[in-house]
Structures are given as C-alpha cells and as structure tokens.
Amino acid sequence: MTPLIRRGRLAEASERPDDSPHASDIARDGARRRLTRFALLGIGAYAVAMVATIPAGAVVDRGTWRTGIGGTIWNGEAGLAGGSKLEWSWAPLRSLVNLAFAIDWTANGDATTLGGRALIGPTSTTVDAMSGSADGTLIQALQPDLPFVCDMAMQLDFPRAKLGGGGQMVEGRLLTEPGTCRPKAGGAATPVPALILTAEHIGATSRLTLAPATQRRRTLMTMALAQDGTVDITLTPEGAAALPFVGLPPGGSIRGKI
Incomplete structure (x- = not known):
C-alpha cells in the first residue's frame, strides 16, 4: 500500500x-x-520633462518674420511681424507617431484669428486644418522675399499644406476683401478688388488659381507647385493690368523653388 x-x-x-x-x-x-x-x-x-523645459528660442528660427520668442518648446509664443502673436502647445503623442515635432497653434492680433495643427520635421513643415482670418502681414511673414506688401483682410481655409522636402502640396482657399498693394521698392499703392485663391492637389501637382472674387472664371494668376517644391507662376494679361506690383509682364512667368 x-x-x-x-x-x-x-x-x-x-x-x-x-x-x-x-x-x-x-x-x-x-x-x-x-x-x-x-x-x-x-x-x-x-x-x-527634459524636452518640455527647452527654451523656445533654442529651436525657433530667428528670422525677420518674428519680433520676440518666449516660453518653452512645450508651451511657447513668438511675435509675428505686423503685431500678431503666435502661440503653440506641443503634442507629444502626435510627435511620436509622426516622428516630427507636432504642435497645436493659434495666431492672434488686431486683424488675425488663425488656428491649426502643424508637423515640423528636419526638412519640411506640414500644416493641417488651418482656418481663420488674417491681414496682409501674414503674406509677408510667410513669404518675406515677395517684392510687394499688401494691406487687406483675408479669410483662410486650408485643410492641408506641406512645404519643404518631398511630397509638397497645398489644398484650400483664401478669400480677400478689397485692399491695396504696393512695391517694396517704392511707388504708389494699387487698389485691389476682392480676390479668391483656390488650391487643388491633382496627381503630383498642386494647382493654384487667383481670380476676382466676383468673377471667378477671370484668371489673374496661376501657380503650379510640384512635389519637389518647384513653383511655376504665370501672370495673365488681365492679371498684369490688375496687379502691376507683382512685377511680371503680361503673360510672363517665373520659376522658383520652395
């Protein structure tokens, strides 16, 4: 047993x-x-915690478009040329998923109320869901090399835009109120009617068309943005008459790269 x-x-x-x-x-x-x-x-x-305490001035470009930088990379602000203020908050999870510096941002000023999201990488910047109102100083802040400045109110709605690097594109719409523009080199200001800029991404090219807001089939200027950043700008004869400050002859075109 x-x-x-x-x-x-x-x-x-x-x-x-x-x-x-x-x-x-x-x-x-x-x-x-x-x-x-x-x-x-x-x-x-x-x-x-270490990233959050990095001063914003250590990473934000100190170009002529801004008047001052404060705060940290997590929550910072920068003054824009023209008096508006750009504020942002870091989105850590979206940064990790996209392997880029992701932020939610707003821009506010006397005539500016804008907001959206952005992904900032080593060679490119992608803006999503940008909408709101701004004045002509926004054009100068985004493209300081333009040969003219404008004084006009604008309404913007851009679901997506990517500039820099590969895969560049833009989709959205910009609507202006009547205003004036003048050459930076000097000269009289030109009255400008209300305009509409429409951007569509088709295939490998983003096509932008500028026309009077009340006569949208009357093209004043066309722009084609390729994925490598090549930009072709053409000013129609009607555009040369309405926008002499651009500096192109009737039917003239110019090619550049972003």
Whole structure:
C-alpha cells in the first residue's frame, strides 16, 4: 500500500502549480517585465520633462518674420511681424507617431484669428486644418522675399499644406476683401478688388488659381507647385493690368523653388 500512497501524494503535488519550479520562473519573469515597464515609463517621463523645459528660442528660427520668442518648446509664443502673436502647445503623442515635432497653434492680433495643427520635421513643415482670418502681414511673414506688401483682410481655409522636402502640396482657399498693394521698392499703392485663391492637389501637382472674387472664371494668376517644391507662376494679361506690383509682364512667368 505504501507505494500507492506515495504515488497519490506525488500526483497531488503535481496538481499544485504554485509549488513547481516552472511556476516560480514564470512569477519571476512577470516581476521583471513589470519592473522594466516601470523603468521605461520613468525614462519616458524624464525625457518628456527634459524636452518640455527647452527654451523656445533654442529651436525657433530667428528670422525677420518674428519680433520676440518666449516660453518653452512645450508651451511657447513668438511675435509675428505686423503685431500678431503666435502661440503653440506641443503634442507629444502626435510627435511620436509622426516622428516630427507636432504642435497645436493659434495666431492672434488686431486683424488675425488663425488656428491649426502643424508637423515640423528636419526638412519640411506640414500644416493641417488651418482656418481663420488674417491681414496682409501674414503674406509677408510667410513669404518675406515677395517684392510687394499688401494691406487687406483675408479669410483662410486650408485643410492641408506641406512645404519643404518631398511630397509638397497645398489644398484650400483664401478669400480677400478689397485692399491695396504696393512695391517694396517704392511707388504708389494699387487698389485691389476682392480676390479668391483656390488650391487643388491633382496627381503630383498642386494647382493654384487667383481670380476676382466676383468673377471667378477671370484668371489673374496661376501657380503650379510640384512635389519637389518647384513653383511655376504665370501672370495673365488681365492679371498684369490688375496687379502691376507683382512685377511680371503680361503673360510672363517665373520659376522658383520652395
């Protein structure tokens, strides 16, 4: 009877996994995984805290478009030429997913109320869901090399625009109120009627058309943006008469690269 009793006890012991060496190893592995997760969370939190305290002035371009920079990379602000203020807040999760510096931003001033999202990478900037109102100083802030300046109110709605690097594109619409524009080199200001700029991305090219807001089939200027950043701008004869400050002859065109 003794051997039967021993076998019964051994069988009973084998049904208790908590006492087996294999169960002990599993428990130790689980503890190590939990400890590793806590360590990684701690390292991640420390990294985020370090990034959040970087001064905004250390990463924001100090170009002529801004008048001052304050805050940190997490929550910062910059004054824009013309008196508006750009404010942003860092989006860490979106930055991680897109491998770029992601922010939610707003721009506010006397005639400016804009907002949207942006992804800023080493060679490109992508803006999503940009909408709101602005004045002509926004054009100068975005394209400081233009040979003219404008004084007019604008309404913007751009679902997506990417500039710099590969895959450049733009989609959206800009509507202006009547205003004036003048050459930077000097000269009289030209009255400008209300205009509409429409941007459509078709295939590998973004096509932009500028026309009077009340006569949208009367094209004043066309622009074609290729994915590599090449831009072809053509001024129609009607556009040359209405927009002499652009500096192109009737039917003239110019090619550049962003």
